[in-house]
Amino acid sequence: MHVVLVADHAYVNGGQAKVAIDAALGLAARGVQVTLFAACGPADPRLAAGGVRVVCLSQDDVSTTRNKLAFLAQAIWNGAAAKALAAELARCDPADTVVHVHAFAKALSPAIGVALRRSGLPLLYTLHEFFLVCPNGGFYEYPAAAICRRAPMSGACLSTNCDAQSYPRKLARVVRHLGMTRVAKLPTIFRHVVTISDLQERVVAPHLPRGTTFHRVDNPISVAHQPLRAGAPGDFLFVGRISTEKGAPIFAEAARRAGVRPVFVGDGEQRVELAARYPEARMLGWRDGPAVQALMREARALVFPSVWYEGQPLTVYEALACGTPVVVSDACAGREAVIDGQTGLLFRSGDPDALAAQLGRLTDDAVAARMGAAAHARYWAAPLSLDAHLDRLGQVYDAVMHEAADGRSAARTALRDTPTLLAAGATPGAASR
The missing domain is CATH 3.40.50 (Rossmann fold)
Incomplete structure (x- = not known):
């Protein structure tokens, strides 16, 4: 191939x-x-x-x-x-x-x-x-x-x-x-x-x-399989572009209403404004992949408040693989990765009060630990590895190529039969009518 x-x-x-x-x-x-x-x-x-x-x-x-x-x-x-x-x-x-x-x-x-x-x-x-x-x-x-x-x-x-x-x-x-x-x-x-x-x-x-x-075909996720981190969970974490469509302002406001500290990893057009409006927020800037995953393993939960559809937000799956529950907007594709109440929580998109209520639930260390363990177990039961991605791609490629081969074979058959049809007095399109 x-x-x-x-x-x-x-x-x-x-x-x-x-x-x-x-x-x-x-x-x-x-x-x-x-x-x-x-x-x-x-x-x-x-x-x-x-x-x-x-x-x-x-x-x-x-x-x-x-x-x-x-x-x-x-x-x-x-x-x-x-x-x-x-x-x-x-x-x-x-x-x-x-x-x-x-x-x-x-x-x-x-x-x-x-x-x-x-x-x-x-x-x-x-x-x-x-x-x-x-x-x-x-x-x-x-x-x-x-x-x-x-x-x-x-x-x-x-x-x-x-x-x-x-x-x-x-x-x-x-x-x-x-x-x-x-x-x-x-x-x-x-x-x-x-x-x-x-x-x-x-x-x-x-x-x-x-x-x-x-x-x-799920995208592959690059996360090493490690045991769950011991100890009390840390802060609520946001990873990605700090922008309106990613829901960054909603997270900052919800964290204030819930009385918790938001931590932002990333950058974007809303960073300066949010840092000024919410001085309690920690703005860490961009981090490389291993550093982000280390922060995920220490976090109480990943918050993914995106207000648009998304495609397949890899950050959500990375967090689950790290044993971190995810609080995700119900409007985006990230909700498909979470079992509400088991591996994370859903909230009404764009609603800081609804998000604040879910953050409040996860301030209970036992609840956060239970959901993190469930997230870790469920992800690693069927990880989105590169091998799984390639296996599935191979199946799709085979299907696409077999259909194309069948089409070429049918075209050759029709071309071969056309002289016979014409000799019998039929029009070239008669066989398909």
């Missing part, structure tokens, strides 16, 4: 790229021929060392470009990426190749859809976010700080400023979305779509073609 992974970045700059690169390395270690095609570098050096062929265009993304206008054109339609991908896919054999797209919205653009469609290769897409159906990628209205339930590209959608920065940027994304649906036709070329939560499938299914096949 030859797997071509398509992503915006050839290095780890977030969850999407990490999943793609981890999968590339894991598949190559299992003897699969792997190519990673990406717009932005430099390429992670582990890829070449692990036997992964890397095709990196060394293009800019929004964080590295010096010419915002030129990047806007690239983000809407990256013709260079489409041309390079077409050349790469032309070298592939349809009989043993599957093309797995992880990302396009940060650099590659919808233009890659033209190359994908013309390649005739078996295709698969992973929904790390919602750009395949939603212009702003999140079904979230940033100015109103609320989940958006408008139909994508409807009149109500087009007239609403949902962008995190400005309405002109929303309009640019609308233009890109039109290119994606009308020219590249990305939503129609992926018969197979990977989702990373049940919520994702429920949200996107009404907006994708009927007959789309969904495959659930």
